[in-house]
Amino acid sequence: MKIEDIEKKSLEYAKTATPSCVFGDFDKYAxxxxxxxxxxxxxxSVWHEVSEEPERNRIYLAQLGDSAFDTFYDSKNWVNFSRGINIQRWAYVEDLLPNKQEEFI
Structure with missing residues (x-):
């Protein structure tokens, strides 16, 4: 995830949120x-619907049923494969790992 994506989503959230102010200071609960x-x-944000096929030759984590997870590298014939092992959602492993290249201040 890029810092631009986070900034964009934070601005979208700010338009819908209604923080309360107490004497000019933000409320700690807000x-x-x-x-x-x-x-x-x-x-x-990293999870994909099962209807979206992962790219070939990339490692992804899949949720199988309600509580099991497993990693996969490649899945030929995605529709049959995902139905056969009951994939509910999936995410690229690299998207689940912290990004050490960009520091937030």
Whole structure:
């Protein structure tokens, strides 16, 4: 995920959020809510619907059923493969790892 994506989503969220102000200072509960919303968005942003086929020759983590996970490298005939092992959603492993190249200040 690129820093530009995070900035774009934060601006989108800011348009819908209604932080409360107490004497000119942000309410700590509004800040906590915004942090929680951002963290949940980041976690969920990497997951793909099963209807979207992963690129060939890339490692991805797949959720199988309700609670099992496994990694795969390549899946020929995606429709039959994903149905056969009951893939619910998937994410590229590299998208699940922290990005050490960009530091947030």
């Amino acid at each position: 800040i906590a809510d915004a942090f929680e919303h951002g963290a949940n968005w980041r976690i969920n």
